[in-house]
Amino acid sequence: MKRLAGFLVILLLLTLVACGSSEPTPPPTLSLSLLATDIAYDKERIEVMAGQPVRIMLNNEGVLEHDFSIMEIPHVGEVMGEEMEEEMGHDMSAMEMDPEVHVAAPIGGRGSVEFTPSTPGEYEFFCTTAGHKEAGMKGTLVVQAP
Numbered sequence: 001m002k003r004l005a006g007f008l009v010i011l012l013l014l015t016l017v018a019c020g021s022s023e024p025t026p027p028p029t030l031s032l033s034l035l036a037t038d039i040a041y042d043k044e045r046i047e048v049m050a051g052q053p054v055r056i057m058l059n060n061e062g063v064l065e066h067d068f069s070i071m072e073i074p075h076v077g078e079v080m081g082e083e084m085e086e087e088m089g090h091d092m093s094a095m096e097m098d099p100e101v102h103v104a105a106p107i108g109g110r111g112s113v114e115f116t117p118s119t120p121g122e123y124e125f126f127c128t129t130a131g132h133k134e135a136g137m138k139g140t141l142v143v144q145a146p
């Protein structure tokens with residue numbers, strides 16, 4: 001009987017080890033809202049954690065079109081964007097720009113983008129609408145080590 005108990009304990013431990021070695025559960029998505037007005041964001045610094053999915057919700061309360069873009073940022077998995085219907089024809093000021101993370105919000109509308117940064121560091125985010133970055137529509141996304 002004692003041996004059976006010991007066997008069960010070992011079996012239980014093995015099961016735990018097996019579970020532990022499988023894909024770790026990703027931390028819950030961090031949702032952040034960013035307000036865009038003419039011509040500014042309400043935050044110039046956003047802090048997130050490497051390995052944690054982050055969802056940026058961009059609300060445009062201006063009378064100009066705005067977006068949220070990061071040219072290059074190491075990330076795991078896909079960048080998932082959601083833009084409002086009328087945004088489909090969104091024309092980036094410079095078509096040669098191909099930001100890795102991009103979401104636009106039409107006038108009075110919103111959009112969101114979800115991604116998981118993988119590498120600690122500081123990354124610049126900005127609005128690709130012509131002249132907006134120069135006018136100060138930019139900030140820093142700080143990815144911290146977990």
Ligand SMILES: [Cu+2]
Nearest residue numbers: 066127129132
């Ligand atoms: Cu803008």
